[in-house]
Amino acid sequence: MNQNQKPRVSLLAAALFCRCPRCGRGRLFDGYLKIRPGCEACGLSFAGSDTGDGPAFFIMMPLCIITAVLALLLEVFATPPMWVHLVIWPVFIVLFAGFTLRPVKAAMVALQYRFRDVEKAEDVV
Ligand SMILES: [Zn+2]
Numbered sequence: 001m002n003q004n005q006k007p008r009v010s011l012l013a014a015a016l017f018c019r020c021p022r023c024g025r026g027r028l029f030d031g032y033l034k035i036r037p038g039c040e041a042c043g044l045s046f047a048g049s050d051t052g053d054g055p056a057f058f059i060m061m062p063l064c065i066i067t068a069v070l071a072l073l074l075e076v077f078a079t080p081p082m083w084v085h086l087v088i089w090p091v092f093i094v095l096f097a098g099f100t101l102r103p104v105k106a107a108m109v110a111l112q113y114r115f116r117d118v119e120k121a122e123d124v125v
Contacts, residue, residue, distance in 0.1 A: 007114065015107035020044055022113060028106050035109065049112050055105040063096055 007014075009024025020026035026039030028046070038045045067089055074080060074088075 007110075011107065011110050011114070014110040015103045018102050018106040021106075021110035028109060029102065033101065033105060035105075044113075046109065048116065049109045051105055051108040051112070054108050055101055058104055058108075059097055059100050063093060066096075067093060 007022050007024075009019065009021065011021075013019070014021045014024055014028075017024075018028045020028060020039035020042060022044045023039060023042035026036075026041035026044075028035060028039075030036040035046050035049055037047065070092075071085060071089055074085070
C-alpha cells in the first residue's frame with residue numbers, strides 16, 4: 001500500500017479506538033502502551049512513530065487543573081475531613097490518566113502519520 005494514500009479513518013476514530021491511523025482496522029497497541037511494529041491489516045509500519053513524553057504531558061496539564069479545581073470545590077462546598085481528599089484524588093488521578101493515556105497516545109501517532117516526513121514512513125513487508 002502506498003504511503004501517500006489518504007487515510008481511510010478519521011483522526012478521532014483512530015484515537016478513540018486505538019487503531020491504525022491509515023486503515024482504522026489494525027490494532028495500534030501491543031499491550032497497554034507498547035506500539036506494535038506494524039499494522040496487521042494494511043502493513044503500515046509504526047517504527048517511525050515515537051510520541052515520547054507527549055501523551056503524558058498533554059494529560060498531566062489538564063489533569064492538574066481539573067484536580068485542583070475539583071478539590072477546591074469539594075473543600076469549599078462540603079468541607080470533608082482531610083482523609084477524604086487523600087482517598088479521592090489519588091484514585092481520580094490514576095483512573096483519569098489510565099483511561100486517557102491510550103487514546104491520547106493513539107492520537108499523537110495518528111497525527112505523526114498524517115503530518116510526518118514521508119521519507120520516514122515504510123511499509124512492513
Ligand atoms: Zn492499517
